[in-house]
Structure formats: structure tokens, C-alpha cells
Amino acid sequence: MPKALGKINGRMQVEEMEVDENSLEKASKVEWDTPLSGMVYGTLLNYQGTLDQMGDTLHHPPYQSPPKAPILYIKPRNTFIGHQAAIPLPDDVEELETGACLGVVIGREAKWVEEERALDYVLGYTVVNDISVPHSSVFRPAVKDKSRDGFCPAGPWIMEKGAVTNPDDLTIQVFVNGEKKQENNTSNLVRSVSRLLAEVSGFMTLDQGDTLLVGIPENPPHVKAGDHIRIHIEQVGTLENVVRRESMSGRGSQ
Template sequence: MTNTTPVNSKLVCVALNDKAQLAALEATFNQAPYNKPPTQPVLYYKPRNTWSSHGAEVEWARDFDGNPVPEMVVGASLGVVIGKTTCRVSPQEALSYVDGYTVVADYSLPEQNYYRPDIKGKCLDTSAPVGPQITPAANITNPDALSVSIAVNGAVKSVFELSQMQRSVAELISTISYIMTLQPGEIIAVGFAGDRVPVAKGDKVETSIEGVGTLTNTLGGA
């Protein structure tokens, strides 16, 4: 295992990859402005200012007037760490481009609208811890069989079985590789539970994937 923060250049996150969330939003997506459910993966970036690591404090967000925001939430995902240049690969060969797996946490403002990218809510400083290490791909037989959990102050608040993702890990790598070339060290966060977990100032949050690791962070004050 490599005990470093494994981010290089891009951290690409996949939204709306929870089957239950998509089912709950079906009626909404069939109305304006969407008019139909998404037919391709819904992606967003966590830019460099958001990157953080295991054990680090996550800053509590402030509004445009400098006041602490009333609410923040967290989601957690399996992070797929790319091992070699990946461009236009098939689902059948996609997993051979993976160096390893890690845990990605995404702290953000609550999100209600998926029509436009939520730059304000997703680009908060220190809001994307990654770690605690890279687990080699050879150690994970089937990434789609893993389970992602979130505990706040020791109490489990969310469990997301990756078997419930709309699109598999291999399918996502393939599709994204047709949108953009992926380089070694870059990460895809393949899917989050639709219901994000509310957090409060001072909370200790543990995001865990058995066989991959437990990423621990605390929420700062503001």
C-alpha cells in the first residue's frame, strides 16, 4: 500500500449513479428543464483547492458575506486510481488500466438541482479528502461488490452497496475515457449514495470500504 494522497491532475466524480436515487428522481427528470432522465454519466470535478488527505481538518464553508453556512453534507465513494494512460478503452479491458483503489469523501453544500453544475457547493476548499492509501488493484477481486460506509462520531449513518450502482466501475472507466484521456494517478470517484449525510462543526467522520481503508477527517469551525 502507498501511504500518500493519491491525486494527480484530475479527481472526477460521478453523480446520480445510485439506482435508488435515480428511481426516486424519475418523475422530476421527466419534467422541465430535464424532460428525460440522464442517458450518460453525470460528472463533476473536485478541483485542486478541494484536495485533502486522511486525518486533515475539513473547513466549514462560508457564504458570500463570510458567514458560516447553516448546513454541510458528506458523501463517500470508491476511488479508482488510474495506472496508465487511458483513452478510448473498452469495458472489457478497462480494469487493466487501474493501479489501485482508495476512498474519496466529498463534503459539500446540500444539492437539490442537477440541471446545472453546482460550482459553489462542490468546489469548497479542503472538501475532497482522499486516502488513507492506495490498495493495489490485484487485492480487489471485484470492485463492484464493495460496500461504502459513513460513520459520524462513531455512529454509522450510511451504507452504499456498489452493486446498486447504475453503471459498473469498468463501464464508467470506459465511458469517461471516451470523454477525456485519463493519466496515471488520476482518480474517478465512481458513485455516492443518493442520500448525503448531514454533518456539523467538530464532527469526526469515518468513510470506510472494507479491504480498501478508512478515511478519517474532522469538521472545522467557522
């Protein structure tokens, strides 16, 4: 049976657990803390469909050409919340943009990693919802649109690397209020998981516990207060959260 690492609210340590197809039902009966511990780096424009949609825009100012290297941004610690925690909808915002991501959790220091050996540095994988306020900035996403409190739900757990057959061929589905709103596959990444790890570690060190988000598929659904979001990544897990007005929810409330 596959093993995962998870953290239950009120407990100091991350715990190893066995998980199966019935684990999500069990997971709904406990309060989960985020499994994230280190830095979280997001990646822009790493799905081919997103580049295709931008079309000729990429060849005009300010871009001039498609990106030649990974475009990264940071999801700081204030954004971290767990499975079933409430996503705060700021009182000055009408809707949020979901961001279904495969999170690649680093198992040991990764620096100048060769693509062929990149997965040797992976601890496991988790489901992440890279929430943002809808915005038009692409190459330089505004901090206030990507980094508000509760804008990085993750979990419920980190699935062990060996339980995932091929991280470059995983179906990702997003359901809003029970209706499927998005489906894609990591086979459509511009940079595979291994290539992305190799290129990023070529200019900065990834430490144990850091998480690299491989990117958000094109056409992410928008959600409003009261909406229930369920993101499923095959072989990894299912992350669920409800959107609540910030004045009503408080950070990380259940």
C-alpha cells in the same frame, strides 16, 4: 499481504507500504498527505437509489429523461486534503453533505477503453469523501457548493488493484460520531466501474494519476462543526476527518 501507495506529510514521494487490518491504528499515529495527484472527476446520479428517489422528476423539465451518459464534474486541487485533516466548514454555511465514494485511480493513459479491458488501466482504489454544501442543482452542480477548500478528503492510501476482489461489490459505510448513518454497496451502481471507465474514456482521455469517483449513494448524511466522519470501504480502507469551522481550522490542519 496487500500493498498500498501512501504519502506522509513532509515527504516528497509517494511510498509503497504493506497494509493489513491493523494498519488503520498505525495510520492514526502519522500525518497523512492526500494520495491524489492528478485530476479528480466526480460522477452524478450513478446509484440506482438516487434515480429511484428522483422518480418522475427525471421526466420533466429541465431533465426530460434519465441521463443517457455519465454526468461529470471536477474536484480541483484546492479541495484535496488527507486522512485526519480538518474539513473546513465555511463561516456562512451551517452544515455539509458527506459524499462517500470509491475513487478509481488510473494507472496509465486511458482513451477509448473497451469495457472488457477497463480494469487493466486501473492502478488501485482509494476512499474519497466528496464533500459539498447542500444544494438542489443536480445536472449542473454549482462550483461554489462542490469545490471549496478541503472539500475532497481522500486516503489514507491507494490500495493496489489486486487486493480488491470485485470493485462492483464493495460495502460502503459512513459513521458520524461513531454512529452508522449510511450503508450501501457498489453493486447498486447504474454504471459499473468498467462501464463508467469505458464511457468516460470514450469522450476524454484519463491520464496516469487521475481519479474517477464512481458516485455518491443516496441519502448522504449531513454534518456540522465538531462532527467526526469515518468512511469505510471494504478491502480499500477507512478515511477519517473532523469538521471544523473554517476560521478555526485553516486548510488541511490537523
